[in-house]
Amino acid sequence: MADNGLSSSQQVNNVLIQPSNLECKNLYDYLTTRPQNVLERLYNHPTICLAVYRELPELARQYVIRILFVEQPVPQAVVASWGHQAFSKEHVYVSKVLSNLFVWQEASIPGGLPGWILSTTFKRNLKIALLGGGKPWSMSSALDPDNKARDITFLDAYSAERWECVLHYMVGSQQQEGISADAVRILLHAGLMKRDEDDGSPVITRQGFQFLLLDRQAQVWHFVLQYLDTVEQRGLDLAECLTFLFQLSFSTLGKDYSTEGMNQRLLVFLQHLREFGLVYQRKRKAGRFYPTRLALNITSSQSKGVHVLEDVPKGYIVVETNYRVYAYTDSNLQVALLGLFTDLLYRFPNVVVGILTRDSIRQALRGGITAEQIIGYLTQHAHSQMLQNESNHALPPTVVDQIKLWELERNRLVYSDGVLYSQFLSQADFNVLREYAQSSGYLIWSNKEKRTMVVNKSGHDDVKKFWKRYSKGN
Amino acid sequence: MSLELETTKSEDFVSTDEISLLVIILDTNPGQRLLRENPQTLTQCVDSIIAFGNSHLMQKSQNKLAIMACHSKTSEFIYPGASKTLDIRQIDGQYEVFTLVERTIKTNLHKIIATENTILSNESLLAGALSMALCYIHRIQRNKPPGCKLNSRILVVTGSGDSAFQYMSYMNVFFTAQKQNVVIDVCALDQHLSLLQQGCDITNGLYLKIPQLQGLLQYLLWVFLPEPPIRPKLVLPPPVKVDYRAACFCHREMVDIGYVCSVCLSIFCKFSPICTTCHTVFKMPGPLAVKSKKKKMKL
Secondary structure, eight states, rough: OOOOOOOEEEEEOOOOOOHHHHHHHHHHHHHTTHHHHHHHHHSSSHHHHHHHHSSSSSHHHHHHHTTOOOSEEHHHHHHHBOOOOOGGHHHHHHHHHHHOOOOOOOOOTTTOOOEEEEEEHHHHHHHHHHHHHSSOOOTTTOOOOOOOOOOOOHHHHHHHHHHHHHHHHHTTTTTOOTOOOOOOOHHHHSSSSSEEEETOOOOEEEHHHHHHSSSSHHHHHHHHHHHHHHHTTTTHHHHOOOOHHHHHTTTTTTEEEOTTTOOOOHHHHHHHHHTTTTOSSSSSTTTTTETTTTTTTTTTTTTOOOOOOOOOOOEEEEEEEEEEEEEEOOOHHHHHHTTSSEEEEESSSSSSEOOOHHHHHHHHHHTOOOOHHHHHHHHHHHHHHHHHSEEEEESHHHHHHHHHHHHHHHHOOOOOOOEEEEESSSHHHHHHHHHHHHHHHHEEEEEEETTTEEEHHHHHHHHHHHHHHHHOOO | OOOSSOOOOOOOOOOOOEEEEEEEEOOOTTSSHHHHHTTTTHHHHHHHHHHHHHHHHHOOOOOOEEEEESSSOOOEEEOOSSSOOOOOOOOSOOOOHHHHHHHHHHHHHHHHHHHHOOOSSSSHHHHHHHHHHHHHHHHHHHOTTTTOOOEEEEEEEEOOOOOOOGHHHHHHHHHHHHTTTEEEEESSSSSSHHHHHHHHHHHHHOEEHHHHSHHHHHHIIIIIISGGGGGGOOOOOOOOOOOOOOEEETTEEESSSSSEEETOOOEEESOSBBOTTOOOOOOOOOOHHHHHHHHHHHH
C-alpha cells in the first residue's frame, strides 16, 4: 500500500492580480542586492560607513558602537544577552541585517563558541569618520571666500525650481525646456514614463503618479538610485559616484565646496547632479559648488518622517472631518496631484476646494495608488494649522480610517501558495492527515465531504513525509 | 494562517522617529580631587566626552547635542558656542560636523579655563548647570516645528562630591525635569553621589559610578548612549536602592529623622520656633497633654 491513490497537485498561483507598484528601495534594500565584494569596496570610504551606520536599525547601531573598539570576536551568546528577553525577536532580525550587510561576520572564538566580529574595513572607516584620521574627503580642499556667495534661501529656491522642472515635465505640462535628454532617459529607464505608442513622446505611467505622491526626499533618492543603475553604462564608477553622493549628503547647507582634485568622471557626475538641482554651480568651470537641500540627508526617506529642525515644511492642505480638502496653492502640479484622489469642487486663484469620496479614492486605488500613499501625501503637505492641534495626528482619524477601509474593500481575497491533496481512499486517512496538518499549522483549507485539503507550500514536504511514514506503518 | 512566518519584515520593528536632544554637563572645576591630583585627567575626560557626543550625533542625522562646562562660579555652554560657528574645512577623514564639535568644544573650554581665577573651591555649581540645561531644552522644545517629536536628556559627568548645600536647588531641578519629561543621567567619576542618584531615580535616568576612569568612553557608550525610548530593549545597570535621606534646611546635613514645618514642609534637624522658609511661628513643645487632662478633671 505504498501508493493508495493519493495525489498531490501543485497549485500554481504565482499570477497574483497585484498591480505593479512603485518599488521604493531604501539604502538597506539597495545595498543588500549588491555582492559582497562591492560592499567591501564601498566600506573603504568613511562616508559610506557613516551612511550605512545611520541606516541600521536602532538596536544594531547600539551593537556596532559597543563592539567598535573591541578587537577580538565577541561570543554570540554575549551579544544576545545585551538585549532584553522580551525583544529577542528583534535581536534575531537585527543580527540578520548586520550579517546581510557584511557589517559583521561570524568568527569562531578559541573554545569553539560562535562569535561576531566587525568587518575590519567597516570598523576602520567608521572610526575614521567618528574620530578622525585618514585622508580628507575629495571635495574639502580649502577655498578662497566666494565673492558671489549664495545664501540658503537662494539655494532652496534654486533646487526647488530645478526639481519641479522634472516633475512638471512628468505631468506633461508641455514645457520642454530645462530638462535634458539625459533626465528623460532616466525617467524612461525607471519606468516612471514610457514612450507613447502613437507618436513616441514620453507619457507618465502609473508608477510615475505614485512617484509624484512621494515626499521630496524619497523622490530624489528613488531618482538617484535609478540614475546609479545606469551609471556604469556611462563609463562612471559606481563606488566613486556613491561615495561622492554621500559626501554631498553629509555636507553643510550654505557652504561652498571645491571641485579641485576631482577627476573627469566625477566632474561629469557633478554636472548631472547640477542638472537635477542637487548642487548649485554658477558656471561649469567655477571650481566650486554648493550642495542644496535636496542632496542633504539623501537617505532619510519618508519612513523616518522627521524633518530637520531648521527645515520648516510648508504645508498647504487642510482636511476636515467632513472629507473636504482645502489646498492653498496655485501650482498646477499640486492641483493635478490632488485631483488624482479628490473630486475637485471649486478653484480660486489661491485655493482649491475638493472632497474625498468613495469614488474618487477608488479611482485612485484602481490606478495603482495605495491608501498609504494618499495618506502619506496628505500628512506630509498638511497645513501648519493642522499640525497645531494637540493630538498627534495631522489628519482627522476618521478620514484616515475611511480611506484605509475603502482600500480594504478592494482586497477581499488573500492569495497564498499551496498544495492540494485529494483522492483519499478512506475517510480515516483523510482525518489523520488533516489532523497532522492542522496541528502543525500548515492547513489552509479542507473539505470533509470531498476529502480534499490544501496545505501551504512550506508545509508540503513535512506533510508528505508524514504521509509516507503513516502509510508504511499501516 | 497562510502568512509566512520566516520573513520578518522590517516594519515590525519600527524605530522611533524621534529627535533626541542630549545635553552633557561636564564638571571642569579644577578644585575636584581627581583634577587636583592629576590635571591630565581632564584631557582624557574631554576627549571621551567629545567622542561620546559625536557618537550621539552619529545615531541619527537630526540628533541634537549641547555641552556645558560647569565650574565653581559659572556654568557655560561650550557647544554650541555663543560666538559665530567656526569655518571648518576637513583636514582628515572625519565627518565635518564632528570636527566642528571637537574644535568648538576645545576652543571654548580653553577660554573658560584661561579666565578661571586661582582660588580653588571644590564645589561645582551642578544644580545651576542643570537648571540652565533645562531652560535650554525648554527653548528647543518650544521652537521645534509642530508635529515633530523630541526626547531630551541631561548627562552629568562629574568627579566632585555633591554637597547638601545645594539640596533645595537640586530638588527643584529634579522635579521640574520630571514634569518636563527630561531624563537625568549621572556618571560619577570619583565619589558616590547620593543626591544626584535621587535625581536619576526621580526622572527615570541611569546612575553609574564608574569603577575605573581608563574606560570612561566605553562606559559612556554602553550605558548612556541608548536614548530613553530604546532603553527598555537593552539590559542596562539595574537600579539600586536609592538613599532618599533629605538634607535639613538649617545646616544642610543629611538627616534620618527631623522636624518638618507643617506649612511649607521644610526640614530641620533641630526644633526652631520660627520656620526660616515661610516664617510661620510655632509654639514651644510643652507638656500639653498634662494641661488638658487637668481641665477635664475640673469640669
